[in-house]
Amino acid sequence: MNQVLVKLRKIGIIPVVVLDNAKDAEALGKELMKGGLPAAEVTFRTDAAEESIRIMEDKFPDMLVGAGTVLSVEQVKRATDAGAKFIVSPGFNPDVVRYCVSHDIPITPGIQTPTEIEMALDYGLTVVKFFPAEPAGGLKMIKALASPYPNTYFMPTGGISATNVREYLACNRIWACGGSWMVKKDMINSGNFDKIYSLVTEASGIVKEIRK
Numbered sequence: 001m002n003q004v005l006v007k008l009r010k011i012g013i014i015p016v017v018v019l020d021n022a023k024d025a026e027a028l029g030k031e032l033m034k035g036g037l038p039a040a041e042v043t044f045r046t047d048a049a050e051e052s053i054r055i056m057e058d059k060f061p062d063m064l065v066g067a068g069t070v071l072s073v074e075q076v077k078r079a080t081d082a083g084a085k086f087i088v089s090p091g092f093n094p095d096v097v098r099y100c101v102s103h104d105i106p107i108t109p110g111i112q113t114p115t116e117i118e119m120a121l122d123y124g125l126t127v128v129k130f131f132p133a134e135p136a137g138g139l140k141m142i143k144a145l146a147s148p149y150p151n152t153y154f155m156p157t158g159g160i161s162a163t164n165v166r167e168y169l170a171c172n173r174i175w176a177c178g179g180s181w182m183v184k185k186d187m188i189n190s191g192n193f194d195k196i197y198s199l200v201t202e203a204s205g206i207v208k209e210i211r212k
């Protein structure tokens, strides 16, 4: 198993971050490290993504920084040039997956159906994102999808929060959960880093509690 994926599993909850300003990347990284979730999926939804990845990589060498909302090979290249160690995409884009697999870049593409899981299997992927998790049927759907594919693990994202993350983490087919609830854009933009620290600490505490 790829070491980056092993680390993602160990961290358990991956903060999904939308940064409008790269100048907030260092302060955010500090709270993530202090709060016990040393990882970030920095989404390519804003122009600040690349620079934010670069800053986090530079300031926090022990942090696992990846890129999210990656929709093209060009974005994969920009993300990895900036130092991203893993790639997450909302859907299954064969060009993106093929490029990542052939360059040994860990990729967790979004899936929702058996067909997409089998596409992932064809590329040798064992961890996929299940997106958007709650609207698409949540844990019940993941369990049903997982049964024919004993070697596939899921990273659900979308609608997960401190109130439902325990049940996901308790399932042995869940690799890690992704979520933005502890790093909401408005908290970052208003500089509410105490709140971020407290939600990140709560989340890392849940991982410890469930996955002893």
Ligand SMILES: O=C(O)C(=O)C[C@H](O)[C@H](O)COP(=O)(O)O
Pocket (backbone or CB within 6 Å): 016, 043, 068, 069, 070, 088, 089, 090, 157, 158, 159, 160, 178, 179, 180, 181
């Ligand atoms: O576009 C992507 O690649 C994504 O990763 C989507 C995000 O994972 C979800 O939008 C986060 O969902 P919430 O935790 O409910 O805010």
